[in-house]
Structure formats: C-alpha cells, structure tokens
Amino acid sequence: MFLVGLTGGIASGKSTVSSMLRELGCPIIDADVVARKVVEPHTPAYSRIVYHFGPAILLENGEIDRQKLGQLIFASEEKRKLLNSITHPEIHKAMLKEILFYFLRGYRYVVLDVPLLFETRRLTQFLNHTVVVYCDPATQLSRLMQRDGLTQEQAEQRVAAQMPLNEKRGLANHVIENSGSREDTHRQVLRLHTKLEDSMDFLLHPPPELSGVTCSVGS
Numbered sequence: 001m002f003l004v005g006l007t008g009g010i011a012s013g014k015s016t017v018s019s020m021l022r023e024l025g026c027p028i029i030d031a032d033v034v035a036r037k038v039v040e041p042h043t044p045a046y047s048r049i050v051y052h053f054g055p056a057i058l059l060e061n062g063e064i065d066r067q068k069l070g071q072l073i074f075a076s077e078e079k080r081k082l083l084n085s086i087t088h089p090e091i092h093k094a095m096l097k098e099i100l101f102y103f104l105r106g107y108r109y110v111v112l113d114v115p116l117l118f119e120t121r122r123l124t125q126f127l128n129h130t131v132v133v134y135c136d137p138a139t140q141l142s143r144l145m146q147r148d149g150l151t152q153e154q155a156e157q158r159v160a161a162q163m164p165l166n167e168k169r170g171l172a173n174h175v176i177e178n179s180g181s182r183e184d185t186h187r188q189v190l191r192l193h194t195k196l197e198d199s200m201d202f203l204l205h206p207p208p209e210l211s212g213v214t215c216s217v218g219s
Helices: 014-023 031-038 044-053 066-075 077-104 137-148 152-160 165-171 182-198
Strands: 002-008 028-030 109-113 129-134 174-177
Touching (some): 014 028, 014 109, 014 129, 014 182, 028 031, 031 109, 044 077, 066 077, 066 152, 077 109, 129 165, 137 152, 174 182
Parallel strands (some): 002 109, 002 129
16 A cells, blocks of 8 residues: 655645545545544543633634634744644544555555645655645635635735745645646646556555654645
C-alpha cells in the first residue's frame, strides 16, 4: 500500500479535486472531516478548546462555532498554534485508524486530503505522491471573498496565514492547475487517476508506521 497526499490553499479548489477523485473510486481520507469529528461535544479536544478559548466560541446547541474560532486563530499565530496542539494528536489517531481500515480491505493506495500538508512536513515522509491544487493568487482571493462573504482585507489575512501556493507547487510531485474551467481541471484529474491506478508502488511499500504521524487542518 502507498499513500498520496492531496493539498492546496484556501479556496484553491482542493475540495473540488478531492470530490472528482472520490467519484472515480479513489479512497479519500479528508482531514477536515476528521477534524470536525474530533471536536464534537464531549470529546477530549472539545473540552480543551472550550477551556482555553472560552464559551463565547460555542453555538446555542453547544457545538463549536467554527466561524468564530476561525476569526480568532487567523488573527493570532499564538492562538492558531494552541488550537493545533490540541487537535493534531486526535486528528492523527483518527486518520491512522482509517488508513488501517483501507489497508485491511486490500486497497493499493489511499489519498490523504490534508490542507496544511507542507506547513508541518510531518506527514510527507510517508507519502509516495504529493498533489497540489493550484490557482493564481487573484483567482484564489476572488473565490475566497465570494465563497465566505469576506472583505478583501479578511481574505488576504486568511491567505497569508498559509504557505503561498507557489511554494507548495514547488514541493509537489503533481500539480493540478485549477485557475481555468472545471472541464480542464477534470481532464487533469483523470490523468492523475490513471497514473495512480497504473502505479506499481504498492508492491514496494508496506503499510505506514502507525506512530509519529501528525496532520494539520486548516480552512
């Protein structure tokens, strides 16, 4: 079995590419989905987040208000690091359980959808392929403002909190250019899917070591 890392930047279109790969039958482990599960009410991470950030970040039903929490962490690197220190251990345990599940079912590879894959660099040593979904900065900013209803200043702040897409592009084995049409992106995803399906890397790689791996999650 081998692992494929899929990443991008906020509003670059990573979720679109992930959905396309899923439709093609690729097994996907979405770090964002895992991150939401590990901070549900009554979980250890939930209790620590409420303790450190206060009840003001909660919705009426007791769940964490992701928008309020996001505003806090994107405005403060210290708070962002604190949140990551709380969530990362729980996220990596949950993701590793899913990897083991797919391995036991006989899958040759698994795609790990991780927003901050290159920011931490803790997972890349276990990956045989890394894929970055790229779009030009102007398109990224425009999409983010439209998607989340942000001002330009707010959008720029969120983009600045992540590694620049140009830098991520230089670190990846594969790049999906997502500045154009959905059809063009889909053609690139099909080519990537063919490469993964034809790869014999699964013969060379045992299942990943189930310790020492952490994953980071961003919006």
